Amino acid sequence: MNATPLTVLVADDTAANRNMMGVFLKKLGYIATFAVNGAEAVEMFEREPPDLVLMDLMMPVMDGFEATRRIRGLQAGAWTPIVIMSALNTDADVVAGLDAGADDYLVKPISFTVFAAKMRTVKRLLLMERGQRELLGRMRAISDAVIDGIVTIDEQGIIQSANPAACRMFGHADGALIGCNVSVLMPPSYAEGHDDRLSRYLAGGPARVVGQVRELVGQRISGETFPLELGVTELQFGGRRIFIGVVRDISERVRIRNERLEHAERLQRLHDEQQREQELARQVMLSQIDAKALRDPRVHYTVMPAENFSGDLVVVACSPQGRLYALLADATGHGLSAAVSVQPVLPLFYTLVADDVPLARLVRDLNDLLHQSLPVGRFVGAALVCLEPDGTRGAVWVGGVPEVLLLDADGRVRRRFASSQLPLGVVESTREGCEPEQCALVAGEQFALFSDGVVEVAGDSGEPFGIERFEETLASHAVDQRVEAVRQALAGHLEGASAHDDMSLLLLDAAALDGHAALHDPVI
Structure with missing residues (x-):
């Protein structure tokens, strides 16, 4: 072929x-x-x-x-x-x-x-x-190619006729079966009670074989047994009851069926093994993440994976000087392969935040790492925000994920930070490609970072959730209710269907550090 x-x-x-x-x-x-x-x-x-x-x-x-x-x-x-x-x-x-x-x-x-x-x-x-x-x-x-055998018996179970196909099927010479009891075609375990079952049926007992097609076991003259399909019809001729049996050797069918069952069992075992391996891989990856119990009131997030693993990564860390760094990353694809792509980001992100580096330096070093480590065709879209300790200034860099929104105190979009840069890992770093946008902030404002899965997710109708619906959901809820409101809106839009891409959302309040410790809280 x-x-x-x-x-x-x-x-x-x-x-x-x-x-x-x-x-x-x-x-x-x-x-x-x-x-x-x-x-x-x-x-x-x-x-x-x-x-x-x-x-x-x-x-x-x-x-x-x-x-x-x-x-x-x-x-x-x-x-x-x-x-x-x-x-x-x-x-x-x-x-x-x-x-x-x-x-x-x-x-x-x-x-x-x-x-x-x-x-x-x-x-x-x-x-x-x-x-x-x-x-x-x-x-x-x-x-x-399989020619059915036809066997007729009388009320005593004596074979009246057997066509050549039936004779060949059971290993007998043509005509040799005539006059024999039909039980010669059965293994002993079934043949012993056949005459009694036939007598009970003739006396008005239940029809266990007549009028039905059943799978049974036949026995050749050599003693070899084989699976067969038997359909029995009852006719009357001149006051006599005649039973016509159509016999088919179903050895090949049973073999194929058994192979399919064995194949299905093997597939199930492989699936179960794959699930165990994925769970082990997930546990290994989680063990490598510095997941401390930071619950900064300025940070609100959710990550909804399409599979066991999420290719979206949400990381928040506070530097020793009090700057709050936030990263939302979306790797190519979804699932385990995407999660592996974003994994190298974690240790370098923590190290650079601990050094309190400028956001441009953070972008440059993350891009260089991924450009060197990821294969061609793999990259990581990302949005990064750095919030000054007093919460009055911020820096934003966006590449390969949807625009970052700056919401006013009422949840309406005050400013949009366009996705104007390439994703991380695509090309070597340049000064222009790493430079973030600066902005002044006032109390009550909030950054919204999100992956494309949030606005592109579609249910069975094929209609995407959309940016307008997303922004309206944010605007119609209080600051501390927006993440859950978006989760519920997405679930309602899917109507029980499965999402085909990871979905993540990170909301960051423009507020001062307020005495919180410098901790990291990554989520994948």
């Missing part, structure tokens, strides 16, 4: 795009054919179906939406993945493309790295589907 390269039909009216896709596909080991519009793509698909279709949307003669619908209508049995590649990037465009029959949607421009990863995923799904189809075909061929 992997020996022959997969063929890909590329439908795009732009020659440059076709050339680029041709280079990409050749580099990935695919054979590409090209269509310049939707109509030509449909014609080529009908003439020689490819393994996969890459479809542009905006094309002359016939657009990609209609071409996708027509190609999907031409498919009979075999599944051909259709991936739309278009510069149209609104939710409506994506929904329209998927509703037309596409299996995936990529927004142009597309990097080779993303394209290659997507093609690997589509290829894996295609090969899995083909493997399942071939397996089903083999099972169907096996089922078709």
